[in-house]
Amino acid sequence: MAYNGNGNRRAILWADATENDWNDWKWQVKNRITTPDQLKAIIDITPEEEAGIVKARGRLSMAITPYWSMLMDPDSPNCPIRKQVVPSADEFYIDPTDMLDPCGEDKDSPVSNLVHRYPDRVLLLATDQCASYCRHCTRRRMVGTKERIITNGKLEKAYEYIKSNRKIRDVLISGGDPFMLDDDKLEHILKTLREIPHVELLRIGTRAPVALPMRVTPELVTMLKRYAPIWISLHFNHPREITREVKAACDMLADNGLVLGSQTVLLKGINDKPYIMKRLMHELVKIRVRPYYIYQCDPVRGTSHLRAPVAAGINIMEKLRGHTSGYAVPTYVIDAPGGGGKIPVAPNYMLAQSKDAFTLKNFRGELYTYKEPKDKTVPKQQSISSGDKHVSQTA
Numbered sequence: 311m312a313y314n315g316n317g318n319r320r321a322i323l324w325a326d327a328t329e330n331d332w333n334d335w336k337w338q339v340k341n342r343i344t345t346p347d348q349l350k351a352i353i354d355i356t357p358e359e360e361a362g363i364v365k366a367r368g369r370l371s372m373a374i375t376p377y378w379s380m381l382m383d384p385d386s387p388n389c390p391i392r393k394q395v396v397p398s399a400d401e402f403y404i405d406p407t408d409m410l411d412p413c414g415e416d417k418d419s420p421v422s423n424l425v426h427r428y429p430d431r432v433l434l435l436a437t438d439q440c441a442s443y444c445r446h447c448t449r450r451r452m453v454g455t456k457e458r459i460i461t462n463g464k465l466e467k468a469y470e471y472i473k474s475n476r477k478i479r480d481v482l483i484s485g486g487d488p489f490m491l492d493d494d495k496l497e498h499i500l501k502t503l504r505e506i507p508h509v510e511l512l513r514i515g516t517r518a519p520v521a522l523p524m525r526v527t528p529e530l531v532t533m534l535k536r537y538a539p540i541w542i543s544l545h546f547n548h549p550r551e552i553t554r555e556v557k558a559a560c561d562m563l564a565d566n567g568l569v570l571g572s573q574t575v576l577l578k579g580i581n582d583k584p585y586i587m588k589r590l591m592h593e594l595v596k597i598r599v600r601p602y603y604i605y606q607c608d609p610v611r612g613t614s615h616l617r618a619p620v621a622a623g624i625n626i627m628e629k630l631r632g633h634t635s636g637y638a639v640p641t642y643v644i645d646a647p648g649g650g651g652k653i654p655v656a657p658n659y660m661l662a663q664s665k666d667a668f669t670l671k672n673f674r675g676e677l678y679t680y681k682e683p684k685d686k687t688v689p690k691q692q693s694i695s696s697g698d699k700h701v702s703q704t705a
Contacts, residue, residue, distance in 0.1 A: 342375055344374075375442050375522050378391070390548045393580055400612075414647075415427075431481065437486035438453045493529055546574055587629075594638070595635075605645065628673075659671050666683075666684060
């Protein structure tokens with residue numbers, strides 16, 4: 311693991327747990343840290359953290375897997391692992407820019423638990439349960455309260471909607487976290503979707519391989535492989551999240567043909583420095599996870615203390631583009647508040663444009679001009695006969 315300072319504390323809180331218990335994902339979920347007293351056995355919590363934990367009950371409740379808790383620095387409230395999952399009193403300040411449903415998913419929901427915004431793809435929300443609850447969660451209006459899975463009745467309505475719209479070729483299964491479903495429940499969803507003729511691509515959005523790597527079992531991977539191609543959208547925010555357990559989980563997925571990408575959220579005080587983000591991207595590539603997006607943190611209610619300025623994201627992209635391999639450079643996007651969809655944001659590399667020339671700036675800040683051909687007319691070709699030979703000649 312990335313942080314080893316909590317070994318003795320693990321022994322105190324889970325003294326009766328065997329190694330088999332520890333490596334059982336259901337044991338991990340059953341033994342999540344949900345109270346201040348449990349957390350005090352792992353870290354020295356601050357008054358702000360304790361107040362946040364108490365007030366978070368019934369909203370986006372605290373739940374931290376034992377595995378994840380071992381990555382936290384017990385002495386530093388600024389620990390990037392700790393800040394992502396331990397509630398803070400700051401969550402209960404409501405900024406004027408905060409929104410309950412920042413991505414406008416509810417208005418684009420034709421049937422329950424299904425979001426249809428883009429013409430050819432839909433989002434299926436299969437559960438509101440996660441392994442651990444991220445404090446920056448964009449769906450905190452519905453996630454981490456009652457921990458329910460979508461009912462069979464709601465699933466059937468979602469399937470019927472997808473079947474009725476032949477433009478839908480891509481289904482993203484998310485939540486919550488679909489990997490919190492038992493294998494047979496998840497397989498039923500995948501099997502039903504795969505049987506719809508016009509559905510070409512299945513995707514799963516999950517953070518379980520990061521916060522609960524023991525969830526990736528041989529049985530799960532064997533099942534997923536039956537419904538390939540499946541793309542797995544993971545969620546990594548900091549290089550300290552990439553442990554030997556996480557690498558083993560990603561290896562198992564990649565070795566069996568699952569395509570892995572990462573969607574990172576830009577978070578203030580966690581990963582908003584270029585050197586941290588570059589290291590994260592490099593570590594991801596090393597474990598065969600393609601950096602896909604860096605998201606500007608959505609203006610969801612109670613997260614203003616975690617939202618870094620857009621300028622920080624642009625600065626990070628300037629320090630990535632040209633300074634590392636293209637495979638390690640994601641796209642920085644803002645999910646337009648109110649439901650406008652993902653909009654790429656990048657440094658300004660094109661400085662000027664005329665009718666047939668572009669002035670460009672490279673990663674070193676050097677200027678270059680790209681000129682387009684002046685004569686855009688394609689010459690006509692005439693075929694003339696010369697004996698038995700046919701010769702093509704420009705008119």
